Amino acid sequence: MSVRARRITLDEWDRRYVELRAAGLCEPSYGGPLRRHAAAGDRRLGKLRMDNSAAALRLWNFLLTEEQRLHQARARGCRLLGTIKDLGTIPVMAYALEDVVAFYPDGAWWLPCLMENQTGLLEIADAMGVDESFCPVRAMLGAFVRRAHFPIPDLLTCSVGATCDDVSAIAQRLADLGHAILWWEVPHRRRPEPGEEAVELPGGFQAPACQVAFVRAELERVREVLQAWSGQRLTDDRLRAGIRQANRVRELLRELRRLGYGADPCPLPALEMLVAEMLAIHFCSDQQEAIGVLTVLLDEVRARAAAGQGVLPSRAVRVFWVNPVADLRVMNLLEDVGGRVCGTEYLFCHALDAIPENRPPLEALARCALADPMVGSPVDRAERICREASDFGARAVVISRIPGASHCALEGLVIGDIVRRRLGLPTVEIEVPPITDALEPSLRTRLEALVETATAAP
Amino acid sequence: MTVLYAGIDAGSRTLKVVLTEPGGRGIVSAVVRDQGIDQDALSGELLERLLDQQGLRRGDVGAIVATGYGRRLIRFADAAVTEVTCQAWGVRRCVPDARTVIDIGGQDSKVLRLKPDGGVADFVMNDRCAAGTGRFLEVLAARLGVRLLALGDLSDRSCRAATISNMCVVFAETEIIGLLASGVAAEDIVAGVQAAVASRVAAMAGRNLPEPIVFTGGVALVPGMQTALETALGKPVVVAAEPQLTCALGAAILASQRPLEVRPPHG
Numbered sequence: 001m002s003v004r005a006r007r008i009t010l011d012e013w014d015r016r017y018v019e020l021r022a023a024g025l026c027e028p029s030y031g032g033p034l035r036r037h038a039a040a041g042d043r044r045l046g047k048l049r050m051d052n053s054a055a056a057l058r059l060w061n062f063l064l065t066e067e068q069r070l071h072q073a074r075a076r077g078c079r080l081l082g083t084i085k086d087l088g089t090i091p092v093m094a095y096a097l098e099d100v101v102a103f104y105p106d107g108a109w110w111l112p113c114l115m116e117n118q119t120g121l122l123e124i125a126d127a128m129g130v131d132e133s134f135c136p137v138r139a140m141l142g143a144f145v146r147r148a149h150f151p152i153p154d155l156l157t158c159s160v161g162a163t164c165d166d167v168s169a170i171a172q173r174l175a176d177l178g179h180a181i182l183w184w185e186v187p188h189r190r191r192p193e194p195g196e197e198a199v200e201l202p203g204g205f206q207a208p209a210c211q212v213a214f215v216r217a218e219l220e221r222v223r224e225v226l227q228a229w230s231g232q233r234l235t236d237d238r239l240r241a242g243i244r245q246a247n248r249v250r251e252l253l254r255e256l257r258r259l260g261y262g263a264d265p266c267p268l269p270a271l272e273m274l275v276a277e278m279l280a281i282h283f284c285s286d287q288q289e290a291i292g293v294l295t296v297l298l299d300e301v302r303a304r305a306a307a308g309q310g311v312l313p314s315r316a317v318r319v320f321w322v323n324p325v326a327d328l329r330v331m332n333l334l335e336d337v338g339g340r341v342c343g344t345e346y347l348f349c350h351a352l353d354a355i356p357e358n359r360p361p362l363e364a365l366a367r368c369a370l371a372d373p374m375v376g377s378p379v380d381r382a383e384r385i386c387r388e389a390s391d392f393g394a395r396a397v398v399i400s401r402i403p404g405a406s407h408c409a410l411e412g413l414v415i416g417d418i419v420r421r422r423l424g425l426p427t428v429e430i431e432v433p434p435i436t437d438a439l440e441p442s443l444r445t446r447l448e449a450l451v452e453t454a455t456a457a458p
Numbered sequence: 459m460t461v462l463y464a465g466i467d468a469g470s471r472t473l474k475v476v477l478t479e480p481g482g483r484g485i486v487s488a489v490v491r492d493q494g495i496d497q498d499a500l501s502g503e504l505l506e507r508l509l510d511q512q513g514l515r516r517g518d519v520g521a522i523v524a525t526g527y528g529r530r531l532i533r534f535a536d537a538a539v540t541e542v543t544c545q546a547w548g549v550r551r552c553v554p555d556a557r558t559v560i561d562i563g564g565q566d567s568k569v570l571r572l573k574p575d576g577g578v579a580d581f582v583m584n585d586r587c588a589a590g591t592g593r594f595l596e597v598l599a600a601r602l603g604v605r606l607l608a609l610g611d612l613s614d615r616s617c618r619a620a621t622i623s624n625m626c627v628v629f630a631e632t633e634i635i636g637l638l639a640s641g642v643a644a645e646d647i648v649a650g651v652q653a654a655v656a657s658r659v660a661a662m663a664g665r666n667l668p669e670p671i672v673f674t675g676g677v678a679l680v681p682g683m684q685t686a687l688e689t690a691l692g693k694p695v696v697v698a699a700e701p702q703l704t705c706a707l708g709a710a711i712l713a714s715q716r717p718l719e720v721r722p723p724h725g
Binding site: 417420424426427428429431441442444445446448449452453456 | 527528530539540541542543566577578579580581582583585664
């Protein structure tokens with residue numbers, strides 16, 4: 001921590017980068033000024049306000065060089081595994097193998113935002129019948145067709161069943177195009193019936209033992225395919241080591257959330273917290289480096305918290321945020337109107353929970369997969385949201401709907417209703433498309449009104 | 459020196475300016491005008507006109523609070539506050555025991571649940587689409603070739619409201635054309651559209667709305683809408699006095715408070 005913590009524009013980052021370099025900043029191979037990403041097409045950076053720390057610079061550079069990293073991995077002879085609709089299960093298995101790089105093609109859903117709709121990816125999906133009635137994750141389909149972003153993976157896995165209708169439909173379209181997909185199923189999580197053996201899941205949920213056994217069998221099938229595909233034995237010992245590594249990432253993130261959301265004033269902007277949290281599910285295709293990036297970020301947050309430094313005024317209203325946004329700019333907007341994020345449920349909160357290390361590894365992963373908020377009832381989601389919003393001292397809740405996303409169509413209503421009833425907190429539901437510029441006034445009004453409501457009463 | 463306080467509600471369809479006495483004790487003067495492109499200049503002109511009518515000057519205004527969709531564009535305002543907060547303050551002044559506010563404006567609609575002390579407990583606003591807003595009624599009036607305020611007289615004559623099944627205004631317009639072509643009486647179509655708007659707002663409001671329920675916004679001026687809302691909600695609805703001005707009144711009340719603990723309009 002060398003300068004006062006604050007959010008700065010891309011122009012300010014140009015100057016900040018020069019200062020950091022002059023002060024002897026050591027960067028990893030993917031380092032460099034943020035401006036180059038904007039010049040290469042990530043134009044949205046020019047409209048964001050980002051944290052001014054060297055740790056944040058590394059985080060952004062790590063995120064924005066993933067495609068490059070994947071191409072380099074292929075050039076090195078690594079096998080690429082695309083893990084579709086996978087919030088932290090198969091990547092844990094894949095990273096237990098040598099020379100295999102797993103990545104998250106669904107991450108392409110941010111490309112229309114970052115590139116301000118200059119990619120044409122959504123238009124490609126439209127032309128293939130996957131139109132705006134689907135979640136913006138359909139950009140992934142465009143990315144596969146265009147072949148201009150991530151390299152086409154050697155193998156794809158996709159979780160289906162109760163996970164996500166949109167992604168299932170998109171992945172089916174990919175399969176039609178000739179991409180080999182290893183499907184694995186996750187059933188809708190239900191509560192055990194009386195007399196049925198119940199199994200504890202991460203996140204405080206329960207499922208019947210037969211469901212855990214089913215998912216475990218699915219993962220056994222995935223293991224066999226991965227072994228044949230990679231030519232390596234994916235033993236339980238290797239899986240345990242992989243789980244320990246993944247748990248290291250999760251542990252760092254839990255601590256980052258505890259401090260980042262708990263400390264007052266807010267030590268790290270919501271935007272960087274969002275990017276960091278996303279590492280839980282895909283590691284930006286380099287698990288070891290993800291640990292390094294998060295360690296440095298956590299050090300920065302610790303130093304700021306210890307010094308009482310923040311990026312926002314201490315009176316900022318504590319807001320719990322539900323669902324990730326398609327347009328990153330909206331995270332800035334909440335802070336601009338006097339709020340701060342004090343907790344999140346981005347649909348992958350189970351990927352932040354520790355994977356049980358005292359269980360056979362595939363059973364442990366099966367339990368985690370079944371704890372996925374997307375495979376359970378929205379009432380379960382709401383319960384976890386209420387618990388965490390309460391723990392983090394939230395004074396208001398934002399439910400950010402993803403346009404077209406089947407999961408968001410009605411879940412927001414259920415969650416909002418339960419949050420209001422249980423916590424009595426003002427709650428607002430907003431819809432965030434990939435580019436919100438034209439909607440900024442109405443989004444601003446909703447968020448600002450929420451902040452006013454939480455702060456004042458006549 | 460006389461000190462008044464001003465509230466400017468820069469809504470999506472109309473600009474409203476209200477002058478109040480200290481403490482917001484009553485509306486001294488008010489004006490409503492259609493929106494324009496330069497909201498800052500337009501609201502400045504309206505304010506000057508009101509002050510002229512009272513024989514006052516800008517220096518006699520203690521503070522100005524802007525609200526509404528265009529609040530951040532009113533550069534001469536001392537502060538900007540959202541229409542949710544301002545509406546609550548304005549309604550509380552008109553109906554002190556109000557517990558729910560249903561505000562239907564030109565392009566948006568909102569429902570506020572108020573605490574017993576008048577503070578906002580929670581609120582919901584319409585989505586991006588124009589269903590459940592005054593825009594729906596405007597489209598209907600334009601299609602029928604009648605003035606907006608004449609819709610009430612038409613709906614009063616309806617014996618059997620037509621069913622409008624589409625909530626999207628664009629599609630609903632197609633339905634209206636179809637109904638007219640089928641010979642359905644204009645008054646039945648008007649009653650059907652009013653019921654559709656009310657039903658949309660009632661769905662947004664949710665269950666167990668606390669009473670009294672106060673109806674504000676420009677649409678509250680349209681005869682027939684109060685009844686349509688009461689039918690959709692199954693509860694009595696009170697139209698606020700000067701329903702189009704309550705939000706600007708709330709802004710003026712906030713302007714009269716010291717200290718003015720609200721954000722600057724361009725922050």
